[in-house]
Amino acid sequence: MADNKRTSMFDVFLLSMFLVCLCLAPVPTSAQGRKLSFGVNGQFKILQMADMHYANGASTGCLDVLSSQKAHCSDLNTTAFMSRVIAAEKPDLIVFTGDNIYGSDVKDAVKSMDAAFAPAIASKIPWVAVLGNHDQESTLTRQELMNYIVKLPNTLSQVNPPEAAHYIDGFGNYNLEIHGVAESSLQNKSLLNLYFLDSGDYSSVQSLKGYDWIKTSQQFWEYSEEPNPQQGTAPGLAYFHIPFPEFDNFDTKSATTGVRQEGTGSATTNSGFFTTLVARGDVKSVFVGHDHVNDFCGELKGVNLCYGGGFGYHAYGKAGWERRARVVVADLNKKGTGSWGDVKSIRTWKRLDDEHLSVIDAQVLWNSSPSGSGVCRL
Numbered sequence: 001m002a003d004n005k006r007t008s009m010f011d012v013f014l015l016s017m018f019l020v021c022l023c024l025a026p027v028p029t030s031a032q033g034r035k036l037s038f039g040v041n042g043q044f045k046i047l048q049m050a051d052m053h054y055a056n057g058a059s060t061g062c063l064d065v066l067s068s069q070k071a072h073c074s075d076l077n078t079t080a081f082m083s084r085v086i087a088a089e090k091p092d093l094i095v096f097t098g099d100n101i102y103g104s105d106v107k108d109a110v111k112s113m114d115a116a117f118a119p120a121i122a123s124k125i126p127w128v129a130v131l132g133n134h135d136q137e138s139t140l141t142r143q144e145l146m147n148y149i150v151k152l153p154n155t156l157s158q159v160n161p162p163e164a165a166h167y168i169d170g171f172g173n174y175n176l177e178i179h180g181v182a183e184s185s186l187q188n189k190s191l192l193n194l195y196f197l198d199s200g201d202y203s204s205v206q207s208l209k210g211y212d213w214i215k216t217s218q219q220f221w222e223y224s225e226e227p228n229p230q231q232g233t234a235p236g237l238a239y240f241h242i243p244f245p246e247f248d249n250f251d252t253k254s255a256t257t258g259v260r261q262e263g264t265g266s267a268t269t270n271s272g273f274f275t276t277l278v279a280r281g282d283v284k285s286v287f288v289g290h291d292h293v294n295d296f297c298g299e300l301k302g303v304n305l306c307y308g309g310g311f312g313y314h315a316y317g318k319a320g321w322e323r324r325a326r327v328v329v330a331d332l333n334k335k336g337t338g339s340w341g342d343v344k345s346i347r348t349w350k351r352l353d354d355e356h357l358s359v360i361d362a363q364v365l366w367n368s369s370p371s372g373s374g375v376c377r378l
């Protein structure tokens, strides 16, 4: 009894210390429920890392590096690149677009995920992840992977939206609203809507072989009015793993910026997601991974279709063609009064894992068209 009492006193002490720490900590350990907002500089920056293919750390070698690099290259190089690019860009949100771990080489999915996401977690920057087609190939199912991811520190990932959980396909469908600058009149309005979707792994329809696709239920959820209507006509960005067939419309010449060096590994049939996006008109850009040596953006019917380019060293790639990450920045309009308005433009560039973390392929993905009368357009 005495022991119990001492324990409970000690518990109270620990709890109070914990609460004190929570109040003093600059960033809470759990980002769940945290509101994302544009910075006082009128910007919101997203860092996308596609296809880490993380396995077991130091014992996992690199694919497609120069033969001179082979001996001293492992998953730890993926970790080092992540730490460097986070430090260089200081994003407001980190997004992992799937194949975060390479299941078939993974001994323990929990250990691999802990190691794969470690630099993002250490940065204390909010981060999210969706799944690719390889994540579930070891000790955890897709549902178990997402259940684990959502409990990691500082993540805003969700398994599925509560209101749609009973009908939606996949695991890891959710949206995030980026609000106006804190203390401004737009602080409670979403100025940028981010959609994260589970593009699945492989078709479960017998007569349709190949990769999976974004299902009708997911498209329905993205544009359902209840119970969390997106406010106004804020522009949106969508992130998922497997490209849809419209990515096939571009080669290196026709893409705005970046390169194609392999085919588009989409599903063999078209589930109509691109058509849905064009019809709704709010999503200005789509960001995928999956095809590691493609890194272009191409515009089709007003929507930019962008590849992230392969990030991880245990992922296939191209020797001498650096691993890379994609950055996206949304900038707000500065109003005459000096306060920030809605989104003015959305820009992107890539960072290479070379000595200087070179910035390449900077481009504008979207500009808000001048509205109101008195604006002359040719």
Ligand SMILES: *[C@@H]1O[C@H](CO)[C@@H](O)[C@H](O)[C@H]1NC(C)=O
Binding pocket: 065, 069, 072, 073, 074, 076, 077
């Ligand atoms: C991987 O990291 C090691 C240790 O820092 C380094 O010597 C090597 O050059 C890196 N390899 C690549 C391909 O970046």
Ligand SMILES: *[C@@H]1O[C@H](CO)[C@@H](O)[C@H](O)[C@H]1NC(C)=O
Binding pocket: 184, 185, 186, 187, 188
């Ligand atoms: C935003 O919401 C908070 C909390 O509900 C409220 O206190 C604040 O007045 C609102 N600000 C504006 C500008 O609407």
